[in-house]
Amino acid sequence: MTNKKTSVPFNGTPEQEQALQKVIEAHKNERGALMPVLQEAQEIYGYLPLEVQEMIARGMDVPLEEIYGVATFYSQFTLNPKGKYKISVCLGTACYVKGSGDIFDRLSRALGIGNGECTPDGKFSLEACRCIGACGLAPVITINDDVYGRLVPDDVEKILAKYAD
Amino acid sequence: MMENVNIFINGVSYSVPKNFTVLEAARQVGIEIPTLCYLKEINEIGACRICMVEVAEGPRPKRLVTACVYPVSEGMQVFTNTPKVIASRRTTLELILSTHDKKCLTCVRSGDCELQKLCKDYGIDDANRFAGDRTEYDVDATAAHMVRDNNKCILCRRCSATCAKIQDIGVIGANDRGFATHIGCAFEKDLGEIACISCGQCIVACPTGALYEKDQIDEVMDYLADPSKHVIVNTAPSIRVTLGECFGNPVGTNVKGKMVAALRRLGFAGVFDTDLAADLTIVEEANELLQRVKNGGVLPMITSCSPGWVKYCEHYMPEFIPNLSTCKSPQQMFGALAKTYYADKMGIDPADIIVVSVMPCTAKKFEVGRDGEAAAGVPDVDVALTTRELARLIDRAGIRFNELPDEEFDAPLGESTGAAVIFGATGGVMEAALRTAVEWLTGDELKALEFTDVRGIEGIKEASYKVGDLEVKVAVASSISCAKKLLTKIKNGEATYHFIEIMGCPGGCVNGGGQPVQPASVRNFTDLRGIRAAALYAEDESLPIRKSHENPTIKKIYEEYYGEIGGHKAHEAFHTHYVERNRF
Numbered sequence: 001m002t003n004k005k006t007s008v009p010f011n012g013t014p015e016q017e018q019a020l021q022k023v024i025e026a027h028k029n030e031r032g033a034l035m036p037v038l039q040e041a042q043e044i045y046g047y048l049p050l051e052v053q054e055m056i057a058r059g060m061d062v063p064l065e066e067i068y069g070v071a072t073f074y075s076q077f078t079l080n081p082k083g084k085y086k087i088s089v090c091l092g093t094a095c096y097v098k099g100s101g102d103i104f105d106r107l108s109r110a111l112g113i114g115n116g117e118c119t120p121d122g123k124f125s126l127e128a129c130r131c132i133g134a135c136g137l138a139p140v141i142t143i144n145d146d147v148y149g150r151l152v153p154d155d156v157e158k159i160l161a162k163y164a165d
Numbered sequence: 166m167m168e169n170v171n172i173f174i175n176g177v178s179y180s181v182p183k184n185f186t187v188l189e190a191a192r193q194v195g196i197e198i199p200t201l202c203y204l205k206e207i208n209e210i211g212a213c214r215i216c217m218v219e220v221a222e223g224p225r226p227k228r229l230v231t232a233c234v235y236p237v238s239e240g241m242q243v244f245t246n247t248p249k250v251i252a253s254r255r256t257t258l259e260l261i262l263s264t265h266d267k268k269c270l271t272c273v274r275s276g277d278c279e280l281q282k283l284c285k286d287y288g289i290d291d292a293n294r295f296a297g298d299r300t301e302y303d304v305d306a307t308a309a310h311m312v313r314d315n316n317k318c319i320l321c322r323r324c325s326a327t328c329a330k331i332q333d334i335g336v337i338g339a340n341d342r343g344f345a346t347h348i349g350c351a352f353e354k355d356l357g358e359i360a361c362i363s364c365g366q367c368i369v370a371c372p373t374g375a376l377y378e379k380d381q382i383d384e385v386m387d388y389l390a391d392p393s394k395h396v397i398v399n400t401a402p403s404i405r406v407t408l409g410e411c412f413g414n415p416v417g418t419n420v421k422g423k424m425v426a427a428l429r430r431l432g433f434a435g436v437f438d439t440d441l442a443a444d445l446t447i448v449e450e451a452n453e454l455l456q457r458v459k460n461g462g463v464l465p466m467i468t469s470c471s472p473g474w475v476k477y478c479e480h481y482m483p484e485f486i487p488n489l490s491t492c493k494s495p496q497q498m499f500g501a502l503a504k505t506y507y508a509d510k511m512g513i514d515p516a517d518i519i520v521v522s523v524m525p526c527t528a529k530k531f532e533v534g535r536d537g538e539a540a541a542g543v544p545d546v547d548v549a550l551t552t553r554e555l556a557r558l559i560d561r562a563g564i565r566f567n568e569l570p571d572e573e574f575d576a577p578l579g580e581s582t583g584a585a586v587i588f589g590a591t592g593g594v595m596e597a598a599l600r601t602a603v604e605w606l607t608g609d610e611l612k613a614l615e616f617t618d619v620r621g622i623e624g625i626k627e628a629s630y631k632v633g634d635l636e637v638k639v640a641v642a643s644s645i646s647c648a649k650k651l652l653t654k655i656k657n658g659e660a661t662y663h664f665i666e667i668m669g670c671p672g673g674c675v676n677g678g679g680q681p682v683q684p685a686s687v688r689n690f691t692d693l694r695g696i697r698a699a700a701l702y703a704e705d706e707s708l709p710i711r712k713s714h715e716n717p718t719i720k721k722i723y724e725e726y727y728g729e730i731g732g733h734k735a736h737e738a739f740h741t742h743y744v745e746r747n748r749f
Binding site for chain 2: 005050053054057058062063064065066067068069072073074079
């Protein structure tokens with residue numbers, strides 16, 4: 001997971017903020033409330049950007065760094081939004097020996113983002129994942145519900161072009 | 166009274182309080198168990214594993230436990246030096262070294278690093294036993310006051326626990342997990358970008374050289390070597406009772422005379438006392454308080470001597486900015502005085518005067534660059550050194566400190582009072598201000614000068630004094646966590662005061678972030694603040710003049726140059742303003 005501030009602009013809605021304030025209000029004076037609040041915040045926004053963590057820091061009077069420390073400790077939390085198209089590259093054993101690492105690198109270069117990140121236009125997010133059970137098609141990637149198998153790095157640009165909209 | 170239990174340490178029987186840890190029990194009977202992450206009441210997490218001892222309880226066989234958090238029990242047998250214990254500690258050190266940069270020769274903490282000492286004590290002969298991956302971190306030098314070098318960090322959490330617990334700020338902490346764990350700020354921002362108050366308490370908590378003040382010794386040496394500059398120095402009240410520690414003197418030794426002698430031998434054109442500016446602060450501040458009381462100004466008025474506290478107020482509690490005294494801090498008053506009155510008297514262009522101050526404080530390095538701190542159109546103060554930097558400067562110049570004669574501060578900026586000396590301890594500014602304000606309000610001479618209610622190392626002190634017809638209610642807080650508690654009470658309408666003294670560091674300047682670093686083995690078992698403060702109160706008592714407004718130099722500078730206390734010219738030189746700053 002990358003732990004820098006995401007380059008995708010924050011576009012939270014007033015409804016989302018209202019929902020988050022409700023969550024904060026409900027947990028405010030509880031001991032050990034930070035985890036449930038972060039979990040619910042991620043439910044609301046899909047991720048935990050700076051703006052959301054600041055709202056929680058203010059609302060709960062908890063240092064921002066403490067929140068950030070928790071958010072980067074647990075792999076269930078993410079600081080980056082998922083893209084409109086969520087690309088997962090299988091780095092399970094079979095895919096890996098068939099060269100999925102090279103596929104990942106090619107995607108990373110083509111999109112200009114690293115593992116766990118999202119392109120600034122919010123279109124593509126990229127992540128490495130564990131075995132998805134399609135070893136016969138190794139190396140495999142998925143883009144939302146589409147599965148692409150038996151890939152070589154040169155296939156990457158062609159596939160991405162399908163998601164031009 | 167606390168019940169005792171009987172335990173055996175290395176086969177010898179002792180009776181120790183029931184609520185002790187193994188570490189405390191051993192220490193009480195003269196056995197030191199090494200620690201790295203343990204800071205009493207601040208960081209008791211048993212994380213670093215260096216304090217391992219073997220313990221046998223009842224029928225259970227001997228096993229390794231962490232002495233710092235393990236409670237004693239009746240009949241317990243503790244073994245602090247078995248081969249197993251030594252081997253465990255050695256492995257722990259070797260593992261710590263596997264991710265450490267091991268650049269001791271160029272480290273500011275070489276010689277007083279707790280990790281280095283343990284490696285020596287335990288005979289670590291292969292620093293690369295567990296060689297392998299090691300993350301290289303960029304050194305963060307973006308803050309005005311300090312540097313963070315995570316290549317030397319052992320992840321003990323003493324810094325972040327201090328920031329979170331003592332200061333209730335928490336701008337540094339552990340990010341990420343596992344091998345990637347590192348101490349950082351939220352969203353990996355640099356120290357210069359965050360709402361850090363620059364207090365430096367993290368630095369004095371650090372066992373290694375991962376955190377240190379921004380070193381400005383070379384800058385000072387360059388100024389001293391420049392014949393076109395008139396370089397003068399001033400030392401804060403608390404430096405005289407702490408500098409000696411850097412040269413092996415016991416905690417609480419007053420080395421004022423030798424400090425002055427050393428500064429003179431370093432080549433400063435004038436060796437002056439910030440205490441004079443502390444007296445100046447008192448007359449300006451007492452006057453401001455009386456004006457506020459008389460004219461219905463914003464109350465309570467809160468002191469502004471501590472730049473860490475001021476920065477906290479600006480970042481986190483800006484609603485109290487109108488309560489802050491507009492008086493500059495003593496450091497800045499000294500600089501203003503030097504570059505207006507002194508420049509005029511000496512016939513030197515203020516631009517050619519270099520004011521170096523020696524402060525117990527890292528936030529003073531930030532304060533130097535604040536807006537509104539340039540009475541003569543050039544910065545009031547040019548360089549603020551910490552006590553530690555002065556000690557290194559003295560060493561570098563080859564001055565054998567302990568062999569120096571005792572000497573006196575120079576005229577005309579070296580005269581001060583007992584009221585000024587106690588500025589260095591929590592409650593000292595309050596007491597000094599009361600000595601002046603009470604006499605001004607009543608017109609009568611004070612019979613007893615000691616306001617003992619506001620003395621002592623407690624975090625929050627309150628008192629009430631009948632002055633003429635007025636019941637003056639005062640409070641004193643030291644450390645930001647205590648200040649926050651006090652101010653929250655005021656905000657909620659649960660308390661009212663006329664005057665509040667706040668110091669950013671626990672115990673005040675004697676325990677500031679720029680003071681000599683004492684290892685945890687001393688810090689955990691010594692009342693550093695109390696002992697250092699006692700030395701200041703002893704000096705106060707020994708001085709012939711103990712009230713700021715009776716300082717002859719103070720009277721003279723107003724007569725000769727500034728006119729009225731709190732008047733226009735004094736306001737231009739000695740008062741400043743504050744700004745609201747971002748919390749994140």
